[in-house]
Amino acid sequence: MAIYHPKLDLLMSYAAGSSGESWGLAIATHMALCPDCRSIVSLAEEMGGSLLEDVAPEPMNSSSWEQLASQLGSPEAVQIASPETATPSAQPTFPEPLRRYVGNDAKDIPWKRLSGVGYQHLIPTRDLGQARLLKILAGRTIPQHGHRGRELTLVLSGFFSDHLGEFTRGDLEDTDEDLIHQPATSAHADCICLAVTDSPLRFTSLIPRLVQPFFRI
Amino acid sequence: MIGIAAVTSPEGMGLVRCGRRVQDNNSTVQSWTGNIVASEVSTADEPDLDTHLLRVTIDEDQIAFAILYARMAPRIKGLMMRLGTDAATAEELAQETMLRVWRKSALFNPKKASAATWIFAIARNLRIDRIRHEVRPELDPNDPALIPAPQLSAEDFVDARKRQERVRACLNDLPEYQRQVVGMSFVEGLSHQEIADRLDIPLGTVKSRLRLSFEKLRNMLRKF
Numbered sequence: 001m002a003i004y005h006p007k008l009d010l011l012m013s014y015a016a017g018s019s020g021e022s023w024g025l026a027i028a029t030h031m032a033l034c035p036d037c038r039s040i041v042s043l044a045e046e047m048g049g050s051l052l053e054d055v056a057p058e059p060m061n062s063s064s065w066e067q068l069a070s071q072l073g074s075p076e077a078v079q080i081a082s083p084e085t086a087t088p089s090a091q092p093t094f095p096e097p098l099r100r101y102v103g104n105d106a107k108d109i110p111w112k113r114l115s116g117v118g119y120q121h122l123i124p125t126r127d128l129g130q131a132r133l134l135k136i137l138a139g140r141t142i143p144q145h146g147h148r149g150r151e152l153t154l155v156l157s158g159f160f161s162d163h164l165g166e167f168t169r170g171d172l173e174d175t176d177e178d179l180i181h182q183p184a185t186s187a188h189a190d191c192i193c194l195a196v197t198d199s200p201l202r203f204t205s206l207i208p209r210l211v212q213p214f215f216r217i
Numbered sequence: 218m219i220g221i222a223a224v225t226s227p228e229g230m231g232l233v234r235c236g237r238r239v240q241d242n243n244s245t246v247q248s249w250t251g252n253i254v255a256s257e258v259s260t261a262d263e264p265d266l267d268t269h270l271l272r273v274t275i276d277e278d279q280i281a282f283a284i285l286y287a288r289m290a291p292r293i294k295g296l297m298m299r300l301g302t303d304a305a306t307a308e309e310l311a312q313e314t315m316l317r318v319w320r321k322s323a324l325f326n327p328k329k330a331s332a333a334t335w336i337f338a339i340a341r342n343l344r345i346d347r348i349r350h351e352v353r354p355e356l357d358p359n360d361p362a363l364i365p366a367p368q369l370s371a372e373d374f375v376d377a378r379k380r381q382e383r384v385r386a387c388l389n390d391l392p393e394y395q396r397q398v399v400g401m402s403f404v405e406g407l408s409h410q411e412i413a414d415r416l417d418i419p420l421g422t423v424k425s426r427l428r429l430s431f432e433k434l435r436n437m438l439r440k441f
Contacts, residue, residue: 001364008431009409009424017341017353018408025354032356035366042330043384043438044431046377048341048403049334050385053266055404057291058298061308065286068312075277078323095362097354126352170364 002034002170006152010174011037015044022129025097026152026172026196032095033170093157098194102133106157106192111135117142118190129198136160136183136191144182149198151175153183158191160184267378270332273322285332286315293340299405300348310347314340331381337403344406380438387437388430395430398423 005011006027013019014027031037092099093106101123102109111119118136125131136142138158153160153173160167162181167173175181185191266288272281290311297307317339325335345353356363388396401412409427413420 001367008428012402012427012431013409016402017345017406018402018411020408021352021354024352028354028356032360032363035364038356039366042334043380043434045338046331046334046381046384047388047399047431047434048337049331050381050388051400051404052289052292052296052337052340053333053385055292055295055299058294058304058307060290060294060311064290064308064312065283068286068315069279069283071316072279072282072319075273075322076320092360092362096357096360099360099362101354126350 002030002036002172004165004167004171004173005034005037006030006172006174008040010152011040012044015041016048020127020129021125022123022127022131022196023152025101025123025125025131026154026194029095029098029194030154030170030172032097034172093192098156101131106135109133116140123194129196131194131196134191134193134195136185136193138185138190139187141182141184144180146180147175147177147197149177151198152194152196154194156192156194158189159186160191160193161186265378266332266336267327270318270322270325270335271327273319274325277322282319285318285336289318289333289336290315293336296340296404297344297348300344302348306347310340310343314343317343327377329377331377334377334381341406349406383438384434387434391430391433395426398426399430402427 010019010023010027014024019027027037027041031041092104094102094104102121109121111121114120114134117140118134120135121133123131123133134153136158151173153167153175155167155169155171157169160183162173162183164173164179164181165171266285269278269281269285272278273285293314294304294307294311297310298304302310314336318336321339325332330338342353342355345351388399391399398412398416401407401415402409407415409423410420413423416423
């Protein structure tokens with residue numbers, strides 16, 4: 001179960017519908033792995049429902065109902081979710097909604113090399129944020145860096161740690177521009193994570209700046 | 218005839234109940250469109266929205282749907298117009314929201330969300346798609362990778378409609394400066410930065426007002 005979560009403001013903006021696609025991708029993928037954040041978002045949505053009932057009504061045109069009624073037809077039938085299908089062996093590395101962006105299998109991703117520490121794959125989104133998958137090789141340390149803006153890092157497999165904690169599958173590190181950190185992977189396994197940034201990373205010493213171009217959009 | 222199809226459900230979360238799917242659709246729709254005009258349906262002393270939506274979910278009850286329409290379509294239209302959308306587009310989006318409510322009604326689960334909230338989520342998603350021209354990534358409740366809640370929390374024992382009544386009471390109790398940002402976020406659909414710009418206050422203040430209002434809500438629900 002996830003221990004590290006997005007901050008409340010992001011969960012609330014996701015519930016209100018204003019988070020933007022890249023951030024929403026990280027939030028919703030974390031929510032798939034985190035029942036606690038699902039219940040926070042559903043409570044925040046109740047605020048929206050309550051306020052909708054108080055919106056001043058704008059009268060509909062008189063023909064509107066008939067137009068709608070003529071299109072009704074039959075409601076869609078649905079399949080009941082069956083917990084039996086959720087056997088651990090069948091668990092994909094990438095939960096939805098991420099899976100529909102990057103596919104089923106980490107091996108099939110067109111990874112691009114990332115300056116000695118691993119690989120990355122940029123995920124096209126239609127907002128200003130930049131989403132990417134990172135595969136940091138086992139036993140590596142990302143050079144110490146700060147951030148020009150907010151960064152979300154959601155672990156999907158493996159493990160990384162920095163001075164704030166140890167992050168495993170489902171954990172989401174939500175950092176802002178004040179954080180300077182030096183994440184390291186475990187010696188035994190590559191770490192695959194989804195990272196969302198709103199601007200390029202900022203490295204604190206000269207040499208790691210060579211790494212920076214690889215993190216740029 | 219019983220039709221079962223896999224539906225990925227942007228609007229639904231969690232387990233989906235199996236609504237009754239046996240029906241004679243031709244005859245119901247026919248008698249229905251001829252005789253009833255939604256605006257003429259009285260909504261005074263009527264059961265609540267949730268009861269009506271459940272009737273749609275379980276019985277495909279078109280009269281209940283007409284009542285939902287009369288109550289909610291004008292409000293959804295109002296919601297759409299808050300983002301500066303013209304009346305004709307807002308009207309279309311309100312119609313389309315209600316059409317989705319009908320078509321997806323089997324996904325409504327009164328344990329998970331109140332009717333107003335479920336409808337809000339559909340309207341919100343349509344607004345993101347059509348007005349903001351953005352994509353909203355959503356989880357799939359049937360995903361084998363989804364981690365289920367380990368056990369019911371205390372909040373889960375309160376049905377969603379009662380929970381919503383408390384949410385409403387709590388929102389009405391908020392100080393105006395908090396209620397304002399909650400409204401700008403959920404009703405007007407503005408980002409936190411847009412709210413900060415419009416009110417000419419720091420972004421951090423917007424976030425802390427939202428956080429305080431949410432904490433109040435959560436504490437109030439814990440008390441019951």
